[in-house]
Amino acid sequence: MKAFITYDELKSIATKYDAQKILKEARVSTGKTVFLSHSSKDNDILPGVIRILEGHGGKVYVDVRDHELNKSDFTATAARLREAVRNCSKFVLLVTPRTNNSKWIPWELGLGDGAKRDQNVALFPSAEQSHEKSWSEQEYLGLYQRIIWGNFEGKEEPEWMVLNHVSNIGNKLARWLR
Numbered sequence: 001m002k003a004f005i006t007y008d009e010l011k012s013i014a015t016k017y018d019a020q021k022i023l024k025e026a027r028v029s030t031g032k033t034v035f036l037s038h039s040s041k042d043n044d045i046l047p048g049v050i051r052i053l054e055g056h057g058g059k060v061y062v063d064v065r066d067h068e069l070n071k072s073d074f075t076a077t078a079a080r081l082r083e084a085v086r087n088c089s090k091f092v093l094l095v096t097p098r099t100n101n102s103k104w105i106p107w108e109l110g111l112g113d114g115a116k117r118d119q120n121v122a123l124f125p126s127a128e129q130s131h132e133k134s135w136s137e138q139e140y141l142g143l144y145q146r147i148i149w150g151n152f153e154g155k156e157e158p159e160w161m162v163l164n165h166v167s168n169i170g171n172k173l174a175r176w177l178r
Helices: 007-015 019-026 046-055 074-087 105-116 139-143 173-177
Strands: 034-037 090-095 121-127 145-150 159-164 169-172
Touching: 007 046, 007 121, 019 046, 034 046, 034 105, 046 090, 046 121, 046 173, 074 105, 090 105, 105 121, 159 173, 169 173
Parallel strands: 034 090, 090 121, 121 145
Antiparallel strands: 145 159, 159 169
């Protein structure tokens, strides 16, 4: 079972579509069902993640280029992000080895966990190599389900799933996003 999608694979998915259009549509918070938290260091792979989530029925919000965010006023930014998390039924954190220095990710994950509870929060792990996993097990990240590309028991074809890695039970990504 392949666990994590690589940066190159996400970039490849995004090149099949208009990455700028994907990001532009995702910055509007109205009508969104998935809040996608991420580090600005991972902006280059965001379109691929958004495409996967939307391809399975999610309507993704990301704060990249959200004109209603006032970057110079952190209290207004926090209020806007709280509202966006509250309005979405799912919370997904794009987590990579590059996210560990983010100041906003732990706060956003706390918001998502508090508002959505475990069953509606998932990590979307990615790394340079699909076998890089140790960084994703650190501390509180081990509490959450993961969105991975893998095989359900008895199935030959891999597909996107949300895996509870503790119980080793998966749910189809499209079903989880409903």
